[in-house]
Amino acid sequence: MTKLAGRAAFVTGGAGGIGFAIAAALADEGMRVTIADVATDRLGDAVSRSGGRFAAQRLDVTDETSWREAIDAAEQALGAISMLVNSAGIGGGAAVGADAPARWKLVQEVNALGPFLGANLLIPRMRELESAAHIVNVASLAGLCATPSMSAYNASKYALVGLTDTLRGELAGSNIGVSLVYPGTVRTDFIANAQNIIADRTNIAPRPSGTENLLAKGMAPEEFARLVVAGVKAGDYHIFTHGGWGARLAAHFDDRMAAYGDESRFEGGQDLTELDRAIGAIMDQSANRA
Numbered sequence: 374m375t376k377l378a379g380r381a382a383f384v385t386g387g388a389g390g391i392g393f394a395i396a397a398a399l400a401d402e403g404m405r406v407t408i409a410d411v412a413t414d415r416l417g418d419a420v421s422r423s424g425g426r427f428a429a430q431r432l433d434v435t436d437e438t439s440w441r442e443a444i445d446a447a448e449q450a451l452g453a454i455s456m457l458v459n460s461a462g463i464g465g466g467a468a469v470g471a472d473a474p475a476r477w478k479l480v481q482e483v484n485a486l487g488p489f490l491g492a493n494l495l496i497p498r499m500r501e502l503e504s505a506a507h508i509v510n511v512a513s514l515a516g517l518c519a520t521p522s523m524s525a526y527n528a529s530k531y532a533l534v535g536l537t538d539t540l541r542g543e544l545a546g547s548n549i550g551v552s553l554v555y556p557g558t559v560r561t562d563f564i565a566n567a568q569n570i571i572a573d574r575t576n577i578a579p580r581p582s583g584t585e586n587l588l589a590k591g592m593a594p595e596e597f598a599r600l601v602v603a604g605v606k607a608g609d610y611h612i613f614t615h616g617g618w619g620a621r622l623a624a625h626f627d628d629r630m631a632a633y634g635d636e637s638r639f640e641g642g643q644d645l646t647e648l649d650r651a652i653g654a655i656m657d658q659s660a661n662r663a
């Protein structure tokens with residue numbers, strides 16, 4: 374999406390951290406920005422910190438009704454939304470065998486179901502726009518490369534990567550562009566915020582996670598947001614912002630390709646043209662239903 378000025382953006386998780394910084398960078402480009410967050414106390418502070426540049430809506434990304442109310446109110450206030458930034462997220466966990474199912478489920482609902490609900494609601498509206506629209510999903514390098522002790526977070530971000538790769542195919546050739554962002558560490562209050570939200574919704578009390586220092590040494594959110602907005606303007610689908618992961622990413626993908634190996638050794642070769650034809654029919658049915 375090259376022309377941002379004058380358009381309306383809706384940024385989830387905008388009460389602080391990465392969401393707030395992306396909202397500020399979009400406002401600098403001349404966008405009219407709504408920040409949305411479940412943390413209404415921090416949302417008010419964020420509007421003050423923006424110097425009144427942002428509108429704000431309460432949003433629980435896990436709740437479809439909440440999405441509808443927040444989007445309707447944002448569109449009434451600032452006009453049709455051309456850009457959705459899904460940045461709301463939580464993390465935390467323990468090794469499988471010692472983790473809490475309630476937290477695991479909540480992490481999936483916020484990080485994976487949330488972006489789906491937003492896109493599911495906004496895509497039909499964005500298709501009606503005469504101009505370009507864009508969806509930005511903030512995943513993580515943990516969405517490509519799983520690290521032990523973070524199964525809930527890894528699984529949720531892998532799901533978000535899967536959702537976004539699907540959108541890329543479904544929206545190809547439409548007026549809606551997509552970007553998938555893979556942050557490494559960014560200096561935010563992610564861990565404390567996540568622990569407070571988890572404590573609110575489960576019986577799991579906040580406790581030190583051991584990763585606070587890693588985030589404290591991370592990239593400044595403003596610098597991160599600058600890279601994201603530059604990527605969106607350039608029409609990039611994959612937006613990487615952090616070095617240091619090359620060898621792990623290569624090992625992750627090379628390992629799979631090495632296991633797949635020479636496909637002529639398989640008895641049953643699948644004809645992908647048939648698969649593509651069947652998928653084309655589902656896409657046509659979806660277009661007729663929309």
Ligand SMILES: NC(=O)c1ccc[n+]([C@@H]2O[C@H](COP(=O)([O-])OP(=O)(O)OC[C@H]3O[C@@H](n4cnc5c(N)ncnc54)[C@H](O)[C@@H]3O)[C@@H](O)[C@H]2O)c1
Pocket residue numbers: 385386387388389390391392409410411412432433434435459460461462463464483511512513514555556557558559560561562563564566567570588591
């Ligand atoms: N900070 C990092 O190092 C880092 C690294 C990789 C990925 N990320 C991702 O970046 C995104 C932003 O994280 P951040 O670092 O800015 O942390 P943050 O805690 O500042 O921002 C996340 C926001 O999401 C909000 N939120 C949580 N649950 C919600 C819900 N149900 N509905 C609406 N809002 C909700 C929180 O209140 C918070 O304001 C997250 O998706 C996170 O997974 C962050």
